[in-house]
Amino acid sequence: MSHGANDSWWAKLARPVLEFPLDLAFLGIAVALAAFPLYQSEIHGTPLALALGLPVALFAPGYAVVSLLFPGNGPSRCSARSLPNRLRRGGITVGERLALSFGVSLSLLPLFGLALTLAGFSFTLFTVLFGLVSLTLGATLLAVIRRLTIPADDRFSISIRGGASRLNSALFDAETGADVALNLVLALSVVVALSAVGYAFVAPQDGEQFSQLSLLTQTDDGEFVAENYPESFTPGETQPVYVSVTNHEEAQTKYTVVAELQRVEQRPDGSARIVEEEGLERFDQRVRAGESWRTQHDIAPTMAGENLRVVYLLYKGDPPTDPTIENADEHAYIWITVGMNETETTTEAE
Helix, strand or coil: CHHHHHHHHHHHHHHHHHCCCHHHHHHHHHHHHHHHHHHCHHHCCCHHHHHHHHHHHHCHHHHHHHHHHCCECCCCCCCCCCHHHHHHHCECCHHHHHHHHHHHHHHHHHHHHHHHHHCCCCCCHHHHHHHHHHHHHHHHHHHHHHHHCCCHHHECCCCHHHHHHHHHHHHHCCCCHHHHHHHHHHHHHHHHHHHHHHHHHHCCCCCCCEEEEEEEEECCCCCEECCCCCCEECCCCCEEEEEEEEEECCCCEEEEEEEEEEEEEECCCCCEEEEEEEEEEEEEEEECCCCEEEEEEEECCCCCEEEEEEEEEEEECCCCCCCCCCCCCEEEEEEEEECCCHHHHHHHHC
């Protein structure tokens, strides 16, 4: 009796593992493993990103959703083969399941983009990848639960030999050679179309790669805004400004920011001439694609008077020996006035 009870206990414990749908287990593991290399900016836009991104974007979400909607076998293996019973048991053929997986994935992409927009998220590598993986894994988990709730004989299961036989029959068991050729052309057209859409989805788009430099200040409630910059300084006073760099280069990029204090002379024709300048500080940081980096700069002017500006020059990589606005990738500046101390004021009066 005790031995039989132990066997029953082990059987009950092992049953969920043994009955776990292998196709959904493989889907979840494959998507989770593909997410890590896809997030590495070094491979973005490479053939590896294309190979990993195509199934993640154009097959995995649809397969998970279709598995959730149709947990049962196709009509050839279901005991009840009438249309009402097929719909009730969620049974479709392997070919229908695969075709629907691509179709549902393509249908979900615009809805997914709309959801990101309505939720206030920007289209960064992280948000898109995190959203797709979360959608796929969530639907996969629900599909596993639903499939385990129906009788084992009616559940959909993967058979490599049976799947290959069905594919061979669908392509080559035609009445004429023209039908076989038409099937092959149709299959090839689907592959090419899906590849083109997938490449457009995972590859970087020309004309959309840039770096953004911003100057920010912090409000009393901790919010960062692009206004209320410091304008007046007393001798020896420091005031903070936050330098923000956003990477839209579709690849990890090393940035260098050069901060300079310049005395500017306004010419009669409206142009400006730098009559004196001094380097204040330099910052460098590697920023992942789609991410931002922000650092605080405490401005400590080393000159006094009016017509002073603090210039921030952004470079991808190392800056040149003589950084200027003309050779910078991006630049931003603020105008400041620094009062003179009493000794300087007295000297000027004399």
